[in-house]
Amino acid sequence: MSDDLKDILSNLNKDIEQEKLLDYLNKKLSAAEAHEVEKQMADDEFMNDAVEGLEHFKNKQNLSLLVDQLNSDLKKHTAKKKKQKEKRKLKDQPWLYITILIILLLIIIGFVLIKKHLD
Amino acid sequence: MNKNKYQHITDTELLNRFYAGHDNEWLGILLERYTMLLLGVSMKYLKNEEEAKDAVQQVFLKVINELHKYKVEYFKSWIYMIAKNHCLMKLRDKGRFNAEINDRALSEAVEPETTNNFIEKDKTLDNLAGALLQLNKEQQQCVTLFYLEKKSYQEIAQQSSFSIMQVKSHIQNGKRNLKIIMDRMSGGNES
Numbered sequence: 336m337s338d339d340l341k342d343i344l345s346n347l348n349k350d351i352e353q354e355k356l357l358d359y360l361n362k363k364l365s366a367a368e369a370h371e372v373e374k375q376m377a378d379d380e381f382m383n384d385a386v387e388g389l390e391h392f393k394n395k396q397n398l399s400l401l402v403d404q405l406n407s408d409l410k411k412h413t414a415k416k417k418k419q420k421e422k423r424k425l426k427d428q429p430w431l432y433i434t435i436l437i438i439l440l441l442i443i444i445g446f447v448l449i450k451k452h453l454d
Numbered sequence: 455m456n457k458n459k460y461q462h463i464t465d466t467e468l469l470n471r472f473y474a475g476h477d478n479e480w481l482g483i484l485l486e487r488y489t490m491l492l493l494g495v496s497m498k499y500l501k502n503e504e505e506a507k508d509a510v511q512q513v514f515l516k517v518i519n520e521l522h523k524y525k526v527e528y529f530k531s532w533i534y535m536i537a538k539n540h541c542l543m544k545l546r547d548k549g550r551f552n553a554e555i556n557d558r559a560l561s562e563a564v565e566p567e568t569t570n571n572f573i574e575k576d577k578t579l580d581n582l583a584g585a586l587l588q589l590n591k592e593q594q595q596c597v598t599l600f601y602l603e604k605k606s607y608q609e610i611a612q613q614s615s616f617s618i619m620q621v622k623s624h625i626q627n628g629k630r631n632l633k634i635i636m637d638r639m640s641g642g643n644e645s
Binding site: 353356357366367369370373374376377380381382383384385386387388389391392393398401402405406408409410412413414 | 478479481482485486489490491492493494495496497498499501503506507510511514515518530531534538600601604605606607608609622625626629
């Protein structure tokens with residue numbers, strides 16, 4: 336009894352996984368599992384608002400598809416910036432310039448030596 | 455899949471990795487954890503599927519462009535606030551809602567509400583049982599069925615004459631009132 340009483344004031348519930356939330360919205364959970372999700376909702380305003388909003392979607396089966404779409408769009412933004420950074424990094428590599436310079440020097444020296452040898 | 459690969463890393467750790475190297479990939483992994491919740495919050499306020507989807511994308515961009523400016527400690531609370539403010543601003547632009555948007559919200563990281571200090575004291579549990587009796591009949595019934603008998607909203611609605619929405623609201627208001635009564639009790643005990 337006292338443990339149950341503690342639950343009223345405790346906000347220690349773990350975050351509910353996305354799959355479980357989808358099953359809750361599609362009414363696929365048992366009463367006990369639904370209670371667990373609802374306990375989390377009662378403690379967490381973010382989740383409570385989210386569930387209220389998700390319940391407004393006409394086709395809840397498509398929600399996970401929609402989330403995947405949003406995530407793949409997100410990846411384009413987060414990955415692009417990383418690539419740009421890598422490109423910039425490449426430009427900033429001093430060894431690239433040093434190697435080119437050494438190769439050029441070797442060609443010039445080689446050319447001079449060959450010319451001297453032929454003369 | 456990334457989601458599983460990084461599952462063991464906490465939000466705080468991902469946030470620290472992002473701050474350390476400004477690598478947006480970490481931020482992407484963190485944001486993905488909240489896509490569905492953000493979609494739900496946007497839908498709650500905007501009540502339109504396309505607008506909700508756009509809002510989530512705009513919130514993502516806002517976070518990608520602005521997170522490095524702030525030292526955020528509680529990412530979940532912070533992003534909830536960003537999304538909520540974004541939707542309220544959209545509604546205000548449309549004239550559907552006259553919201554006061556507080557710009558300070560961007561830089562404020564709100565500590566998640568915690569009342570666990572209460573729990574350690576046995577006395578608190580006695581107070582809690584007493585406080586429960588001070589709630590109105592509807593709230594007392596719903597809070598008891600929900601927390602003590604572990605019933606779901608659906609089961610409580612079936613047992614009582616309330617709709618699911620009413621059950622939800624009685625539980626939320628009951629919980630809030632319990633905290634107020636408990637605060638009053640602990641204030642009274644100290645003086």
